[in-house]
Amino acid sequence: MRLLDEPIDFTPQPGNAGPVWSGRAADGAELQRFAIAAHRAGGRLAALWGADERQRGGGFGLHCVFGLDAGHAWVRLELPAKNPAYLDLAGIFPAANRMQRAARDLVGIHFEGGPGGGDARPWLRHGAWPADWFPLRHDAGPADDFPNPPSDYAFVQVGGEGAHEVPVGPIHAGTIEPGHFRFSVIGERVLRLEQRFGYAHKGIEKLFIGSSIADGARLAGRISGDSTCAYAWAYAAAVETACGTNPPPRALMLRALMLERERVANHLGDLGALGNDAGLAFGLSQFMRLKEDWLRLHGTLFGHRFMMDRIVPGGTALDLDAPALRAIIDQCDVIGREVKALRKIYDEHAGLQDRFQTTGAMDADLAREWSMTGLAARATGMILDARVHRQGYTPPPPYAALGVRPATDVRGDVAARVEVRFDEVFESLRLLREIAVGLPDSEVCVDIVPVADAHGLGVVEGWRGEVLVGVALDGAGRLARVHPHDPSWQAWQALEHAVMKDIVPDFPLINKSFNLAYSGHDL
């Protein structure tokens, strides 16, 4: 079938992991034309990665996933084994810039032309391995004895009288992940923010290559610790699609139960931290208390405070009995009451609202320009949530039957991101109750039989936004390539723009209100 009237032939992905169509572009120009059509149709660049596919007799693969109204279009472009290069896509989707640079660092495929074509700066590669050595190539060889000198990075210089630079990181003042922020300021006003990431790059994608499906699942659950359920599910969905397996209905509901509990846990923590960053320590201690109660119930019912390794390919690793479901419903009632009371305090606290409102503001145009998804995009008024029905789009089970109501706000500032979190907590609590009373009877896990040379894409609406995992199996049914994609890739770039005109002292609050991933991005 055709999408957007472009000449690429697409086939719908089998199974019930969500609407995905995959196809091949004949050449770089055809891919570029499709990207332009996707952009014109209001679509976004959901992910971009490279793969060494020479072992299958071909060259390299460039994989682009476009988010369209009806679902995801996964387009593969074959690149020659010698001099693998393609036309730059950053002129169409600016979010492509960093993804293309990462693909160059890791796989050694190059982009040419266009405005981003001149960006020769590495992204994930600092100084630890040479520019002509590519870790994700099968013939890369051992990497033991590369020297690791401190590396420079060509930040964009901002001139003008009175302008100066404030470098922050990679080690931050609080207990947060490592990354570097370079502010160009006049006085305390931010003229420009430029990020440099890759500090948490620990070679996750390379570890996937050649692993068994089961080992890959453990790894997927450790890409970003706060989103372990989202990644485990997206990975499992991709593997199940590749192998033609449908997990049992009870397992799908249990997955949704875990994903919604993960969402609530993170939102509770963020709501507390946001209060604290705006000067209300009361908010932190109250919300951290609620979050701890929440995590302890995970410990009791799931045997792990973050539910790691509980979502597995084929289903779930555990089942919940009636008393467990009762405990979940009871806790939803208690937490719901407490959050309602705290929300009233937040709403009526003039000092807090003063810090929240108009701070770190962005609009839907900016969110769209950077292909953003997730709660920060919804806080600009976009109704974009993989769990939610929209014109022409039906969410994958079990969400299709759950009828999720999206939370949105149009202000696009810190206040809006706080409100969306509050609304999503209540919606998740409602979903949790619904799931707990409506769990269908079935087994919770089926065996997966690996299928040689198969591929699949999993899409899950994590608490930050859309988590994607693309999986390709090799001839022996082991993992040939796994690419996990975090919504932070897009949102970090939008954040650079959301802080302009704000003041440096507000940055921690603005940054927290997005709370983007470093490890999930750096891999």
Added chain:
Amino acid sequence: MIPMLRRILRTGIVTEKRPEPAKLADSTEPAEVARLHEDILHILGRALTIRQVDAGSCNGCELEIHALNNPYTNLEGCGIKFVASPRHADMLLVTGPVTKNMENALKVAYDCTPDPKLVVAVGDCGCNGGIFGKSYASCGAVENVIPVDARVPGCPPTPVALLRGILAAVRR
């Protein structure tokens, strides 16, 4: 203001005390938290300042380190404070694996921490590289990069395990 005060009163002090009967999940936790508090105060006799360094973790360990400051564990209540600079720290609490891209920054942070200093490696990844191990991008365990005094395994370690590890380090 009034609703806030009312809520504070209603919540009361939730920091876990020794004799309190088993609460939720881990029946030993509340008692253990109280005892660890006392031990730490006793051994230290003063405040301990900790600088946390994420040298490349998946962020799971950080979530449990955050939990140390929740009102149940109430680390600050026994004089242990997280500080913003290694120059103000007695102890580095380091999560791993140490990525190659953080190797140099971690060494700098270690050098900036005044002597005598303690280093606690956190999580399976901090202790031995964990699931990520050693690779082109990862140095593996924290001790491959800086000297380590105590190790807290777990993926991630629970807040109580972290408290125990901090205590083990100050005991040395």
